[in-house]
Amino acid sequence: MSSQEPVADSTLCARAPEIPPSASEPVAPNIALSSVYRVKNLDDIDALNEGRLSGFFYARDGHPNAVQLGDKLARLERAEAGVVCASGMAAVAASLLALLDQADHVAISDGLYGKTTTLATRELSRFGVLHDAFDPSRLESLESAITPRTRLIVAETVSNPLLRVCDVERVGEAARKAGVPFLIDHTFAPLLCRPLELGATIVVHSLTKLIGGHSDVTLGAALGPKSLIDRIKSVASTFGQTGGPFDSWLSLRGMATLSLRVERTSQTALELAHRLESHAKVRRVFYLGLASHPDADLARRIFVRGFGAMITFDVGGRDQADRLIRSLREIPFAPSLGDVQTTLSHPCSTSHRGQDPAVLARLGITPGLVRLSVGLEDVNDLWDDLGQALHAL
Ligand SMILES: Cc1ncc(COP(=O)(O)O)c(C=O)c1O
Incomplete structure (x- = not known):
């Protein structure tokens, strides 16, 4: 494909560069952004489609x-x-x-x-x-x-x-x-x-x-x-x-860091769950590492790496949940989970928004519930923020 022959500027600009030859391999994976691949001939496109050759031809397919x-x-x-x-x-x-x-x-x-x-x-x-x-x-x-x-x-x-x-x-x-x-x-x-x-x-x-x-x-x-x-x-x-x-x-x-994150966040979450459980402004805590969780025994039977990063607790009602969110200085109210930083969500307004209120009430998903996704911060810094926000309720 390569040619040192002079070509028009427009041709030079339009053509894809060659992949530089290398006797070594990258340690980190390359990002292969190409949405389409150059295939050598019709036999190869047939073989690629039929799985007789391994490789790629169109990124939506692989x-x-x-x-x-x-x-x-x-x-x-x-x-x-x-x-x-x-x-x-x-x-x-x-x-x-x-x-x-x-x-x-x-x-x-x-x-x-x-x-x-x-x-x-x-x-x-x-x-x-x-x-x-x-x-x-x-x-x-x-x-x-x-x-x-x-x-x-x-x-x-x-x-x-x-x-x-x-x-x-x-x-x-x-x-x-x-x-x-x-x-x-x-x-x-x-x-x-x-x-x-x-x-x-x-x-x-x-x-x-x-x-x-x-x-x-x-x-x-x-x-x-x-x-x-x-x-x-x-x-x-x-x-x-x-x-x-x-x-x-x-x-x-x-x-790459999943295993370390799972272990660390499980440890921090267990400690926070204990502290939340004894806080006067918290009505109920759901954490799988607490004996009070209805599925604590089942979790102990099938889980092999701690009890996870998620803690849900009940502060009484929507108003209290809103006040907690407004009072938190560091922990963001963000409708997702699993980040390296701790985030807090309000299920009735986010993940379960629009579901039948009668069904939610039957399941016990009430407006006072907030869900913490515990990240990698120090447990005492997290408790400082949660403690001052709970105090404001
Ligand atoms: C349990 C569960 N499954 C699936 C999804 C959907 O994932 P995504 O937002 O990546 O589409 C979510 C999103 O919150 C989830 O919590």
Whole structure:
């Protein structure tokens, strides 16, 4: 391709530069931004499309950074294969679109992330997909939610905001008995346990949260058996839900410190949860490392790396929650989680906004709840800020 022949300025400017020859390799992954690849001939494009040659031709269908990230996540979750999607919701949506047909039925856990509930109950119902909800803390309700048309069970390892834990082993058993895949959203608990080893079929993550870890990327992934992931990949490409190179690269970079962050934030969160539990202005604390949490025993049984970065507590009502948010000097009210810095959210105004108030009340998701996503700051600095804001209530 290279030519030292003089060419017109316009030609020189327009042509892609050559990749400089190098006897060495970069230590950090390159960012492969190219949206399209030069293919040598028609035999190769056929072979690339049919999977007989490995490589890339169009970034929506695959690019090196997504492959690097998908492979690493798959290894982390002990999965055969992985696909990177444009957001956590893209991973959930691509999975549901791939696994459900018209007139199929999906059994969904109570208290899923609001948009996952909306997807299953309001959007997929437009295409004739039926649903029923089950209470993950009363597994007999799952047996009655499974019908002859059920083709998928969906749950979250740790729910938001009350941090209810799914008994992955028992739901996995029920799914196996019914002969249907079990998809689990593991966004709140990466590394705390491995759902595929406990009986789930597919794990999805919002990488936007703890795995990305720096609030600078929006991305998601689905991990599981190759046959199902290939199908999800194809749907994700067709529906335009795959993720880009830079976000994949950022997620890989965030992942480098995931293990350390999980351990440190679990330690800090446990200490803060104890302090919150004995504070006069706090009505109730939900943290999986506290004996008072209804799922403390289950968490102790299936978690292997601490109890996570999330603490939810009740300050009485919306007004008190608003006053707390206004009084915090350092901890930002930010409707997400998993950042290296501690953030605080108000579920009724954010993640669960727009959900049926009667359902929220039944689930115990009340306007006085605030959810802390604990970061890497010193525990005493965090307590100073929380303490002075609670004092202002
Ligand atoms: C449990 C859970 N799943 C999925 C999502 C969606 O992720 P994303 O915002 O990356 O689409 C979220 C977002 O908060 C979440 O909390």
